Amino acid sequence: xxxxxxxxxxxxxxxxxxxxxxxxxxxxxxxxxxxxxxxxxxxxxxxxxxxxxxxxxxxxxxxxxxxxxxxxxxxxxxxxxxxxxxxxxxxxxxxxxxxxxxxxxxxxxxxxxxxxxxxxxxxxxxxxxxxxxxxxxxxxxxxxxxxxxxxxxxxxxxxxxxxxxxxxxxxxxxxxxxxxxxxxxxxxxxxxxxxxxxxxxxxxxxxxxxxxxxxxxxxxxxxxxxxxxxxxxxxxxxxxxxxxxxxxxxxxxxxxxxxxxxxxx
Numbered sequence: 001x002x003x004x005x006x007x008x009x010x011x012x013x014x015x016x017x018x019x020x021x022x023x024x025x026x027x028x029x030x031x032x033x034x035x036x037x038x039x040x041x042x043x044x045x046x047x048x049x050x051x052x053x054x055x056x057x058x059x060x061x062x063x064x065x066x067x068x069x070x071x072x073x074x075x076x077x078x079x080x081x082x083x084x085x086x087x088x089x090x091x092x093x094x095x096x097x098x099x100x101x102x103x104x105x106x107x108x109x110x111x112x113x114x115x116x117x118x119x120x121x122x123x124x125x126x127x128x129x130x131x132x133x134x135x136x137x138x139x140x141x142x143x144x145x146x147x148x149x150x151x152x153x154x155x156x157x158x159x160x161x162x163x164x165x166x167x168x169x170x171x172x173x174x175x176x177x178x179x180x181x182x183x184x185x186x187x188x189x190x191x192x193x194x195x196x197x198x199x200x201x202x203x204x205x206x207x208x209x210x211x212x213x214x215x216x217x218x219x220x221x222x223x224x225x226x227x228x229x230x231x232x233x234x235x236x237x238x239x240x241x242x243x244x245x246x247x248x249x250x251x252x253x254x255x256x257x258x259x260x261x262x263x264x265x
Contacts, residue, residue, distance in 0.1 A: 002184045005194045025254070155232050214257065216241055216255070222237070
């Protein structure tokens with residue numbers, strides 16, 4: 001199984017939609033999805049994500065001989081834009097908008113077990129908001145027979161109802177029988193919540209992703225399931241922030257959310 005995360009098109013935050021550049025991006029993104037075998041779309045309720053999903057689905061659902069791709073709007077896929085109180089300035093700010101010194105001086109931010117007990121995060125119940133996202137994602141994965149072994153270890157049990165005899169063989173065969181290897185779940189959302197989900201899947205602190213990584217609007221990130229141990233799955237990022245559909249068509253990627261220029265190479 002693959003999880004495909006799409007960041008919405010270049011945003012116009014003032015109207016919760018996309019800019020004129022964003023519209024051009026979405027046309028190219030939609031072209032890339034034409035003919036893609038998507039299993040289901042999960043979409044943020046925010047306007048810029050809805051616009052992005054509509055563009056992709058316009059090409060996916062063009063073949064009337066096929067069943068339309070199911071689409072589910074999920075409230076917890078909204079941008080992870082929860083406020084906290086800055087312990088230094090005593091002013092309100094976004095939980096993931098750390099200045100460099102504040103991030104590097106607080107060692108707890110780099111621990112997947114301690115990042116949420118920092119003064120900043122505790123001031124905004126960020127642990128609770130993060131748990132809502134993680135529980136929502138795990139609920140989706142569970143519906144496809146991927147069940148997390150524990151809250152502390154990001155290993156998922158696939159096919160928990162196998163008999164002893166079935167479990168003794170390579171369960172990749174079981175996945176093929178259930179067609180799980182061909183399932184592609186698409187999440188159309190935002191940078192902040194996307195990194196929250198990826199941190200949960202990979203056992204990292206989300207602050208490390210929020211602080212150290214960037215993906216451009218209209219980009220594609222792919223996370224795949226790996227079965228190194230029969231019956232157990234871990235998730236691994238195969239591709240992050242891919243904008244080749246933009247650059248190959250002469251459309252530069254947007255640096256929205258990045259404090260600098262986006263390098264085309």
